[in-house]
Amino acid sequence: xxDPAPPAAAEAAEAARHxxxxxxxxxxQDREVAGKTVEKGLLIVHTGPGKGKSTAAFGLxxxxxxxxxxxGVVQFIKGAWQTxxxxxxxxxxxxxxxxxxxxxxxWETQDLVRDRAAxxxxxxxxxxxxxxxxxxxxxxxxxxxxxxxDYLDLADVVxxxxxxxxxxxxxxxxxxAKPELVAAADLVTEMGLVKHHFxxxxxxxxxxxx
Amino acid sequence: xxDPAPPAAAEAAEAARHxxxxxxxxxxQDREVAGKTVEKGLLIVHTGPGKGKSTAAFGLxxxxxxxxxxxGVVQFIKGAWQTxxxxxxxxxxxxxxxxxxxxxxxWETQDLVRDRAAxxxxxxxxxxxxxxxxxxxxxxxxxxxxxxxDYLDLADVVxxxxxxxxxxxxxxxxxxAKPELVAAADLVTEMGLVKHHFxxxxxxxxxxxx
Numbered sequence: 570x571x572d573p574a575p576p577a578a579a580e581a582a583e584a585a586r587h588x589x590x591x592x593x594x595x596x597x598q599d600r601e602v603a604g605k606t607v608e609k610g611l612l613i614v615h616t617g618p619g620k621g622k623s624t625a626a627f628g629l630x631x632x633x634x635x636x637x638x639x640x641g642v643v644q645f646i647k648g649a650w651q652t653x654x655x656x657x658x659x660x661x662x663x664x665x666x667x668x669x670x671x672x673x674x675x676w677e678t679q680d681l682v683r684d685r686a687a688x689x690x691x692x693x694x695x696x697x698x699x700x701x702x703x704x705x706x707x708x709x710x711x712x713x714x715x716x717x718x719d720y721l722d723l724a725d726v727v728x729x730x731x732x733x734x735x736x737x738x739x740x741x742x743x744x745x746a747k748p749e750l751v752a753a754a755d756l757v758t759e760m761g762l763v764k765h766h767f768x769x770x771x772x773x774x775x776x777x778x779x
Numbered sequence: 780x781x782d783p784a785p786p787a788a789a790e791a792a793e794a795a796r797h798x799x800x801x802x803x804x805x806x807x808q809d810r811e812v813a814g815k816t817v818e819k820g821l822l823i824v825h826t827g828p829g830k831g832k833s834t835a836a837f838g839l840x841x842x843x844x845x846x847x848x849x850x851g852v853v854q855f856i857k858g859a860w861q862t863x864x865x866x867x868x869x870x871x872x873x874x875x876x877x878x879x880x881x882x883x884x885x886w887e888t889q890d891l892v893r894d895r896a897a898x899x900x901x902x903x904x905x906x907x908x909x910x911x912x913x914x915x916x917x918x919x920x921x922x923x924x925x926x927x928x929d930y931l932d933l934a935d936v937v938x939x940x941x942x943x944x945x946x947x948x949x950x951x952x953x954x955x956a957k958p959e960l961v962a963a964a965d966l967v968t969e970m971g972l973v974k975h976h977f978x979x980x981x982x983x984x985x986x987x988x989x
Contacts, residue, residue, distance in 0.1 A: 583891065584890075584891045584892060587891040588890070588891070601977070602982070602983070604980065605977060605980055605981060605982035605983070607979070607980050607981045607982060608981070608982060608984055609976075609981055611976055611981070611984075611987060614973075615831060616973075617971065619968040619969065619970075620835075620966060620968050621825060621831060621835035621838075621968050621970070623838075624835040624838035624839055624842070625830075625831035625834040625835035625838055626838070627838040627841055627842070628831075628833075628834035628835055628836070628837040628838030628839075628841065628864070629834055629838075629986075629987065631837055631838065631841050631863070631864055631867045631868075632834065632837070632862070632863035632864050632867065632986055632987070632989070633863065633986035633987070634863070634867045634870075635862070635863030635864055635865070635866035635867030635868075635986075636863045636866070636985045636986040638986045652842070652845070653841070653842035653843065653844070653845030653846045654838070654841060654842050654845055655845070656845035656846070657841045657842065657844045657845030657871075658841075658845075660844075660870050660871065661867075661870065680794075680798070681793065681794045681797040681798070682794060705986060706986065738986070738987060751973065751974070754974060755974070755976040755979065755981065756830060756974060756975055756976045757973035757974040758829040758830050758831050758970050758971065758972065758973060759829065759970075759971035759973050760829075760831070760968050760969075760970060760971070761827065761968065761969040761970070761971050762968065763824075763826075763961065763967035763968060763969050764961065764964060764965070764966060764967040765966055766819075766821055766965040766966045767811070767815060769817070769965065770814065770815055770817050771815060771817045771818070771819060771821070771965065772812070772815035772817060772818060773812075773815070774818055774821075775846045776839075776842055776843035776845075776846035776848045776915060776916065776948070777821060777839065777842070777843070777948060779842070
Protein backbone atom coordinates (compact mmCIF):
# COMPACT_ATOMS: atom_id res chain seq x y z
CA UNK A 570 0.00 0.00 0.00
CA UNK A 571 1.99 2.99 -1.23
CA ASP A 572 -1.05 5.10 -2.18
CA PRO A 573 -2.10 7.55 0.48
CA ALA A 574 -5.63 7.08 1.79
CA PRO A 575 -8.10 9.33 -0.05
CA PRO A 576 -9.00 12.48 1.86
CA ALA A 577 -12.04 12.07 4.07
CA ALA A 578 -13.87 14.76 2.09
CA ALA A 579 -13.56 12.78 -1.18
CA GLU A 580 -14.79 9.61 0.53
CA ALA A 581 -17.76 11.46 1.96
CA ALA A 582 -18.60 12.93 -1.44
CA GLU A 583 -18.48 9.50 -3.09
CA ALA A 584 -20.72 8.05 -0.39
CA ALA A 585 -23.17 10.93 -0.80
CA ARG A 586 -23.32 10.41 -4.59
CA HIS A 587 -23.96 6.71 -4.07
CA UNK A 588 -26.68 7.42 -1.50
CA UNK A 589 -28.43 9.87 -3.83
CA UNK A 590 -28.28 7.43 -6.77
CA UNK A 591 -29.65 4.57 -4.71
CA UNK A 592 -32.39 6.75 -3.18
CA UNK A 593 -33.53 7.70 -6.68
CA UNK A 594 -33.42 4.03 -7.75
CA UNK A 595 -35.44 3.05 -4.68
CA UNK A 596 -38.08 5.68 -5.44
CA UNK A 597 -38.46 4.29 -8.98
CA GLN A 598 -38.67 0.75 -7.61
CA ASP A 599 -41.26 1.66 -4.96
CA ARG A 600 -43.40 3.46 -7.55
CA GLU A 601 -43.22 0.45 -9.86
CA VAL A 602 -44.24 -1.95 -7.11
CA ALA A 603 -47.15 0.27 -6.06
CA GLY A 604 -48.47 0.31 -9.65
CA LYS A 605 -48.80 -3.47 -9.80
CA THR A 606 -51.90 -4.83 -8.13
CA VAL A 607 -53.12 -7.72 -10.30
CA GLU A 608 -52.64 -11.32 -9.14
CA LYS A 609 -53.16 -14.03 -11.73
CA GLY A 610 -51.90 -17.37 -12.86
CA LEU A 611 -49.28 -16.67 -15.52
CA LEU A 612 -48.63 -18.36 -18.84
CA ILE A 613 -44.83 -18.35 -19.02
CA VAL A 614 -42.68 -19.37 -22.02
CA HIS A 615 -38.95 -20.16 -21.90
CA THR A 616 -37.55 -20.37 -25.42
CA GLY A 617 -34.41 -19.62 -27.42
CA PRO A 618 -31.24 -21.53 -28.32
CA GLY A 619 -29.46 -21.01 -24.99
CA LYS A 620 -29.29 -23.20 -21.91
CA GLY A 621 -31.58 -22.86 -18.93
CA LYS A 622 -35.07 -23.14 -20.39
CA SER A 623 -36.06 -26.35 -18.59
CA THR A 624 -33.68 -25.62 -15.73
CA ALA A 625 -35.36 -22.30 -14.95
CA ALA A 626 -38.77 -23.97 -15.16
CA PHE A 627 -37.67 -26.53 -12.58
CA GLY A 628 -36.23 -23.70 -10.49
CA LEU A 629 -39.68 -22.07 -10.55
CA UNK A 630 -41.20 -25.39 -9.49
CA UNK A 631 -38.77 -25.49 -6.58
CA UNK A 632 -39.71 -21.95 -5.57
CA UNK A 633 -43.42 -22.88 -5.65
CA UNK A 634 -42.70 -25.94 -3.50
CA UNK A 635 -40.85 -23.69 -1.06
CA UNK A 636 -44.04 -21.64 -0.81
CA UNK A 637 -46.06 -24.75 0.02
CA UNK A 638 -47.55 -25.09 -3.47
CA UNK A 639 -48.11 -28.25 -5.50
CA UNK A 640 -46.48 -28.79 -8.90
CA GLY A 641 -47.24 -30.90 -11.97
CA VAL A 642 -44.61 -31.74 -14.59
CA VAL A 643 -45.27 -33.26 -18.02
CA GLN A 644 -42.18 -33.94 -20.13
CA PHE A 645 -43.11 -34.08 -23.80
CA ILE A 646 -39.87 -35.13 -25.40
CA LYS A 647 -37.18 -36.08 -22.98
CA GLY A 648 -37.40 -39.40 -21.26
CA ALA A 649 -34.45 -41.29 -22.62
CA TRP A 650 -32.27 -39.65 -19.98
CA GLN A 651 -33.13 -40.18 -16.33
CA THR A 652 -32.87 -36.61 -15.13
CA UNK A 653 -31.43 -35.37 -11.87
CA UNK A 654 -34.53 -33.20 -11.41
CA UNK A 655 -36.90 -36.17 -11.31
CA UNK A 656 -34.73 -37.70 -8.59
CA UNK A 657 -34.47 -34.45 -6.61
CA UNK A 658 -38.22 -33.76 -6.76
CA UNK A 659 -38.90 -37.15 -5.18
CA UNK A 660 -37.80 -35.47 -1.91
CA UNK A 661 -41.09 -33.56 -2.04
CA UNK A 662 -43.33 -36.65 -2.13
CA UNK A 663 -46.81 -36.07 -3.52
CA UNK A 664 -46.25 -32.32 -3.75
CA UNK A 665 -44.86 -33.08 -7.22
CA UNK A 666 -46.75 -35.06 -9.87
CA UNK A 667 -44.29 -36.07 -12.59
CA UNK A 668 -45.10 -37.58 -15.98
CA UNK A 669 -42.48 -38.35 -18.60
CA UNK A 670 -44.54 -39.04 -21.67
CA UNK A 671 -42.11 -38.57 -24.50
CA UNK A 672 -40.35 -41.66 -25.77
CA UNK A 673 -36.90 -40.10 -25.83
CA UNK A 674 -35.72 -37.36 -28.13
CA UNK A 675 -37.60 -37.21 -31.39
CA TRP A 676 -34.63 -38.21 -33.49
CA GLU A 677 -34.27 -41.35 -31.39
CA THR A 678 -37.68 -42.76 -32.30
CA GLN A 679 -38.01 -42.01 -36.05
CA ASP A 680 -41.63 -43.06 -35.91
CA LEU A 681 -44.10 -40.26 -36.65
CA VAL A 682 -47.24 -42.19 -35.67
CA ARG A 683 -45.77 -43.25 -32.34
CA ASP A 684 -44.46 -39.72 -31.61
CA ARG A 685 -47.88 -38.18 -32.32
CA ALA A 686 -49.62 -40.73 -30.13
CA ALA A 687 -47.16 -40.09 -27.27
CA UNK A 688 -47.69 -36.32 -27.55
CA UNK A 689 -51.47 -36.75 -27.56
CA UNK A 690 -51.29 -38.94 -24.45
CA UNK A 691 -49.05 -36.35 -22.76
CA UNK A 692 -51.49 -33.55 -23.52
CA UNK A 693 -54.34 -35.63 -22.07
CA UNK A 694 -52.34 -35.68 -18.81
CA UNK A 695 -52.00 -31.90 -19.08
CA UNK A 696 -55.79 -31.54 -19.30
CA UNK A 697 -56.21 -33.72 -16.21
CA UNK A 698 -53.62 -31.74 -14.23
CA UNK A 699 -55.18 -28.44 -15.35
CA UNK A 700 -58.51 -29.65 -13.91
CA UNK A 701 -56.90 -30.63 -10.58
CA UNK A 702 -57.21 -27.50 -8.45
CA UNK A 703 -54.61 -28.73 -5.94
CA UNK A 704 -51.96 -27.96 -8.61
CA UNK A 705 -50.50 -24.41 -8.45
CA UNK A 706 -47.85 -24.63 -11.18
CA UNK A 707 -47.64 -26.82 -14.24
CA UNK A 708 -44.37 -27.34 -16.16
CA UNK A 709 -44.89 -28.45 -19.77
CA UNK A 710 -41.33 -29.37 -20.61
CA UNK A 711 -40.37 -29.30 -24.30
CA UNK A 712 -43.97 -28.77 -25.38
CA UNK A 713 -42.57 -26.29 -27.95
CA UNK A 714 -40.76 -29.16 -29.67
CA UNK A 715 -43.96 -31.20 -29.92
CA UNK A 716 -45.68 -28.15 -31.42
CA UNK A 717 -42.83 -27.48 -33.82
CA UNK A 718 -43.09 -30.99 -35.27
CA ASP A 719 -46.91 -30.65 -35.46
CA TYR A 720 -47.38 -33.56 -33.06
CA LEU A 721 -50.25 -31.54 -31.52
CA ASP A 722 -52.81 -29.09 -32.85
CA LEU A 723 -51.43 -25.61 -32.10
CA ALA A 724 -54.79 -23.80 -31.93
CA ASP A 725 -56.17 -26.41 -29.53
CA VAL A 726 -53.10 -26.24 -27.27
CA VAL A 727 -53.09 -22.41 -27.16
CA UNK A 728 -56.85 -22.28 -26.45
CA UNK A 729 -56.55 -24.89 -23.70
CA UNK A 730 -53.70 -23.04 -21.99
CA UNK A 731 -55.38 -19.65 -22.40
CA UNK A 732 -58.56 -20.97 -20.77
CA UNK A 733 -56.73 -22.28 -17.70
CA UNK A 734 -58.06 -21.76 -14.15
CA UNK A 735 -57.43 -18.12 -13.03
CA UNK A 736 -54.86 -19.06 -10.36
CA UNK A 737 -52.90 -21.67 -12.31
CA UNK A 738 -49.35 -20.84 -13.43
CA UNK A 739 -48.12 -22.71 -16.53
CA UNK A 740 -44.54 -22.79 -17.84
CA UNK A 741 -43.87 -24.02 -21.38
CA UNK A 742 -40.28 -24.75 -22.44
CA UNK A 743 -38.44 -25.52 -25.65
CA UNK A 744 -36.79 -23.82 -28.61
CA UNK A 745 -38.73 -22.14 -31.39
CA ALA A 746 -41.86 -21.21 -29.45
CA LYS A 747 -44.75 -20.66 -31.87
CA PRO A 748 -45.73 -16.99 -32.32
CA GLU A 749 -49.33 -17.87 -31.38
CA LEU A 750 -48.13 -19.20 -28.02
CA VAL A 751 -45.91 -16.15 -27.44
CA ALA A 752 -48.89 -13.91 -28.20
CA ALA A 753 -51.00 -15.73 -25.59
CA ALA A 754 -48.28 -15.69 -22.90
CA ASP A 755 -47.84 -13.25 -20.00
CA LEU A 756 -44.09 -13.69 -19.64
CA VAL A 757 -41.66 -14.79 -22.34
CA THR A 758 -37.93 -15.21 -21.86
CA GLU A 759 -35.56 -15.97 -24.72
CA MET A 760 -32.48 -17.81 -23.54
CA GLY A 761 -29.63 -16.68 -25.80
CA LEU A 762 -26.48 -18.69 -26.33
CA VAL A 763 -23.47 -16.46 -25.74
CA LYS A 764 -20.85 -19.15 -25.22
CA HIS A 765 -21.09 -22.92 -24.86
CA HIS A 766 -18.59 -25.38 -23.43
CA PHE A 767 -19.72 -28.10 -25.88
CA UNK A 768 -17.88 -26.10 -28.54
CA UNK A 769 -14.70 -26.63 -26.49
CA UNK A 770 -15.20 -30.42 -26.50
CA UNK A 771 -16.61 -30.64 -22.98
CA UNK A 772 -19.19 -33.40 -22.69
CA UNK A 773 -22.58 -33.45 -20.97
CA UNK A 774 -22.02 -34.08 -17.25
CA UNK A 775 -24.27 -35.47 -14.51
CA UNK A 776 -25.68 -32.72 -12.30
CA UNK A 777 -25.18 -30.11 -15.01
CA UNK A 778 -26.83 -31.27 -18.24
CA UNK A 779 -28.93 -34.11 -16.83
CA UNK B 780 -65.24 -35.06 -40.05
CA UNK B 781 -66.18 -34.35 -43.67
CA ASP B 782 -62.64 -34.73 -45.05
CA PRO B 783 -61.88 -38.16 -46.41
CA ALA B 784 -59.01 -39.98 -44.72
CA PRO B 785 -55.73 -39.48 -46.62
CA PRO B 786 -54.80 -42.39 -48.85
CA ALA B 787 -52.56 -44.93 -47.15
CA ALA B 788 -49.82 -44.22 -49.70
CA ALA B 789 -49.64 -40.51 -48.75
CA GLU B 790 -49.51 -41.40 -45.05
CA ALA B 791 -46.71 -43.87 -45.66
CA ALA B 792 -44.75 -41.29 -47.66
CA GLU B 793 -45.08 -38.70 -44.89
CA ALA B 794 -43.94 -41.21 -42.28
CA ALA B 795 -40.96 -42.16 -44.47
CA ARG B 796 -39.93 -38.51 -44.88
CA HIS B 797 -40.15 -38.00 -41.12
CA UNK B 798 -38.12 -41.15 -40.48
CA UNK B 799 -35.39 -40.04 -42.90
CA UNK B 800 -35.23 -36.53 -41.38
CA UNK B 801 -35.01 -37.87 -37.84
CA UNK B 802 -32.39 -40.49 -38.80
CA UNK B 803 -30.23 -37.69 -40.24
CA UNK B 804 -30.76 -35.59 -37.10
CA UNK B 805 -29.82 -38.57 -34.91
CA UNK B 806 -26.61 -39.16 -36.89
CA UNK B 807 -25.60 -35.49 -36.36
CA GLN B 808 -26.43 -35.77 -32.65
CA ASP B 809 -24.50 -39.02 -32.19
CA ARG B 810 -21.47 -37.54 -33.96
CA GLU B 811 -21.61 -34.44 -31.75
CA VAL B 812 -21.80 -36.51 -28.56
CA ALA B 813 -18.88 -38.72 -29.64
CA GLY B 814 -16.70 -35.62 -30.19
CA LYS B 815 -17.05 -34.43 -26.60
CA THR B 816 -14.81 -36.19 -24.12
CA VAL B 817 -13.63 -33.56 -21.63
CA GLU B 818 -15.06 -33.48 -18.10
CA LYS B 819 -14.42 -30.36 -16.03
CA GLY B 820 -15.99 -28.08 -13.51
CA LEU B 821 -17.65 -25.28 -15.47
CA LEU B 822 -17.74 -21.55 -14.85
CA ILE B 823 -21.30 -20.64 -15.88
CA VAL B 824 -22.75 -17.13 -16.20
CA HIS B 825 -26.47 -16.28 -16.38
CA THR B 826 -26.93 -12.66 -17.39
CA GLY B 827 -29.24 -10.38 -19.39
CA PRO B 828 -32.38 -8.37 -18.63
CA GLY B 829 -34.83 -11.31 -18.77
CA LYS B 830 -36.19 -13.51 -16.03
CA GLY B 831 -34.73 -16.85 -15.05
CA LYS B 832 -31.11 -16.06 -14.23
CA SER B 833 -31.25 -17.01 -10.55
CA THR B 834 -34.10 -19.44 -11.15
CA ALA B 835 -32.07 -21.48 -13.65
CA ALA B 836 -29.09 -21.44 -11.25
CA PHE B 837 -31.30 -22.90 -8.52
CA GLY B 838 -32.65 -25.41 -11.04
CA LEU B 839 -29.06 -26.50 -11.69
CA UNK B 840 -28.54 -26.80 -7.93
CA UNK B 841 -31.60 -29.03 -7.75
CA UNK B 842 -30.28 -31.21 -10.59
CA UNK B 843 -26.93 -31.57 -8.78
CA UNK B 844 -28.75 -32.54 -5.57
CA UNK B 845 -30.69 -35.13 -7.58
CA UNK B 846 -27.33 -36.58 -8.61
CA UNK B 847 -26.25 -36.82 -4.96
CA UNK B 848 -24.01 -33.75 -5.11
CA UNK B 849 -23.56 -31.02 -2.51
CA UNK B 850 -24.34 -27.36 -3.25
CA GLY B 851 -23.24 -24.03 -1.82
CA VAL B 852 -25.22 -20.80 -2.34
CA VAL B 853 -24.02 -17.28 -1.59
CA GLN B 854 -26.53 -14.51 -2.24
CA PHE B 855 -24.73 -11.20 -2.77
CA ILE B 856 -27.59 -8.78 -2.98
CA LYS B 857 -30.94 -10.24 -2.18
CA GLY B 858 -31.80 -10.94 1.38
CA ALA B 859 -34.63 -8.56 2.09
CA TRP B 860 -37.05 -11.10 0.65
CA GLN B 861 -37.25 -14.53 2.22
CA THR B 862 -37.13 -16.63 -0.91
CA UNK B 863 -39.09 -19.75 -1.68
CA UNK B 864 -35.87 -21.42 -2.82
CA UNK B 865 -34.22 -21.11 0.60
CA UNK B 866 -37.26 -22.78 2.15
CA UNK B 867 -37.39 -25.55 -0.48
CA UNK B 868 -33.67 -26.32 -0.22
CA UNK B 869 -34.09 -26.93 3.52
CA UNK B 870 -35.65 -30.28 2.45
CA UNK B 871 -32.13 -31.36 1.48
CA UNK B 872 -30.59 -30.79 4.92
CA UNK B 873 -26.82 -30.32 4.96
CA UNK B 874 -26.57 -31.10 1.24
CA UNK B 875 -27.14 -27.36 0.75
CA UNK B 876 -25.05 -24.67 2.44
CA UNK B 877 -26.88 -21.35 2.10
CA UNK B 878 -25.53 -17.88 2.92
CA UNK B 879 -27.48 -14.71 2.34
CA UNK B 880 -24.87 -12.03 2.75
CA UNK B 881 -26.36 -9.04 1.02
CA UNK B 882 -28.32 -6.62 3.15
CA UNK B 883 -31.26 -6.36 0.79
CA UNK B 884 -31.30 -4.78 -2.64
CA UNK B 885 -28.67 -2.14 -3.10
CA TRP B 886 -31.14 0.69 -3.46
CA GLU B 887 -32.61 -0.28 -0.07
CA THR B 888 -29.43 0.35 1.87
CA GLN B 889 -28.01 3.57 0.35
CA ASP B 890 -24.83 3.06 2.30
CA LEU B 891 -21.76 2.44 0.14
CA VAL B 892 -19.41 1.50 2.98
CA ARG B 893 -21.85 -1.01 4.42
CA ASP B 894 -22.57 -2.50 0.95
CA ARG B 895 -18.86 -2.94 0.23
CA ALA B 896 -18.25 -4.57 3.59
CA ALA B 897 -21.19 -6.96 3.05
CA UNK B 898 -19.89 -7.92 -0.42
CA UNK B 899 -16.38 -8.51 0.96
CA UNK B 900 -17.78 -10.76 3.71
CA UNK B 901 -19.83 -12.65 1.13
CA UNK B 902 -16.77 -13.23 -1.05
CA UNK B 903 -14.86 -14.52 1.99
CA UNK B 904 -17.60 -17.18 2.31
CA UNK B 905 -17.12 -17.99 -1.39
CA UNK B 906 -13.40 -18.61 -0.80
CA UNK B 907 -14.22 -20.94 2.09
CA UNK B 908 -16.79 -22.88 0.06
CA UNK B 909 -14.38 -23.12 -2.89
CA UNK B 910 -11.83 -24.72 -0.57
CA UNK B 911 -14.40 -27.26 0.75
CA UNK B 912 -14.05 -30.22 -1.59
CA UNK B 913 -17.38 -31.72 -0.50
CA UNK B 914 -19.07 -28.94 -2.55
CA UNK B 915 -19.80 -29.84 -6.21
CA UNK B 916 -21.66 -26.73 -7.33
CA UNK B 917 -21.50 -23.17 -6.08
CA UNK B 918 -24.20 -20.59 -6.90
CA UNK B 919 -23.00 -16.98 -6.61
CA UNK B 920 -26.33 -15.24 -6.86
CA UNK B 921 -26.27 -11.62 -8.05
CA UNK B 922 -22.48 -11.45 -7.89
CA UNK B 923 -22.67 -9.51 -11.18
CA UNK B 924 -24.51 -6.70 -9.38
CA UNK B 925 -21.81 -6.48 -6.71
CA UNK B 926 -19.20 -6.31 -9.50
CA UNK B 927 -21.16 -3.71 -11.43
CA UNK B 928 -21.22 -1.37 -8.43
CA ASP B 929 -17.50 -2.03 -7.82
CA TYR B 930 -18.22 -3.50 -4.40
CA LEU B 931 -15.52 -6.09 -5.16
CA ASP B 932 -12.27 -6.07 -7.12
CA LEU B 933 -13.09 -7.52 -10.55
CA ALA B 934 -9.61 -8.87 -11.34
CA ASP B 935 -9.42 -10.61 -7.97
CA VAL B 936 -12.87 -12.19 -8.37
CA VAL B 937 -12.16 -13.43 -11.92
CA UNK B 938 -8.77 -14.85 -10.91
CA UNK B 939 -10.25 -16.60 -7.88
CA UNK B 940 -13.04 -18.19 -9.93
CA UNK B 941 -10.67 -19.14 -12.77
CA UNK B 942 -8.34 -20.88 -10.31
CA UNK B 943 -11.11 -23.03 -8.82
CA UNK B 944 -10.66 -26.75 -8.11
CA UNK B 945 -10.83 -28.73 -11.40
CA UNK B 946 -14.14 -30.48 -10.57
CA UNK B 947 -16.00 -27.51 -9.07
CA UNK B 948 -18.92 -26.02 -11.05
CA UNK B 949 -19.66 -22.33 -10.35
CA UNK B 950 -22.73 -20.39 -11.52
CA UNK B 951 -22.68 -16.58 -11.39
CA UNK B 952 -25.95 -14.69 -11.89
CA UNK B 953 -27.05 -11.10 -12.42
CA UNK B 954 -27.50 -8.50 -15.14
CA UNK B 955 -24.63 -6.78 -16.88
CA ALA B 956 -21.98 -9.47 -16.47
CA LYS B 957 -18.54 -7.91 -16.84
CA PRO B 958 -16.76 -8.77 -20.13
CA GLU B 959 -13.77 -10.08 -18.16
CA LEU B 960 -16.03 -12.60 -16.41
CA VAL B 961 -17.69 -13.62 -19.69
CA ALA B 962 -14.23 -14.14 -21.21
CA ALA B 963 -13.25 -16.45 -18.34
CA ALA B 964 -16.51 -18.46 -18.43
CA ASP B 965 -17.19 -21.81 -20.11
CA LEU B 966 -20.93 -21.29 -20.58
CA VAL B 967 -22.74 -17.96 -20.83
CA THR B 968 -26.49 -17.58 -21.27
CA GLU B 969 -28.13 -14.21 -21.87
CA MET B 970 -31.72 -14.17 -20.65
CA GLY B 971 -33.63 -11.85 -22.98
CA LEU B 972 -36.85 -10.14 -22.02
CA VAL B 973 -39.44 -10.76 -24.74
CA LYS B 974 -42.56 -9.95 -22.77
CA HIS B 975 -43.16 -9.23 -19.10
CA HIS B 976 -46.36 -9.34 -17.09
CA PHE B 977 -45.19 -6.47 -14.83
CA UNK B 978 -45.85 -4.22 -17.83
CA UNK B 979 -49.49 -5.36 -17.68
CA UNK B 980 -49.77 -4.36 -14.00
CA UNK B 981 -49.37 -7.87 -12.59
CA UNK B 982 -47.54 -7.82 -9.27
CA UNK B 983 -44.78 -10.08 -7.93
CA UNK B 984 -46.38 -13.25 -6.59
CA UNK B 985 -45.22 -15.84 -4.04
CA UNK B 986 -43.94 -18.99 -5.72
CA UNK B 987 -43.19 -17.13 -8.96
CA UNK B 988 -41.03 -14.07 -8.23
CA UNK B 989 -39.96 -14.98 -4.68
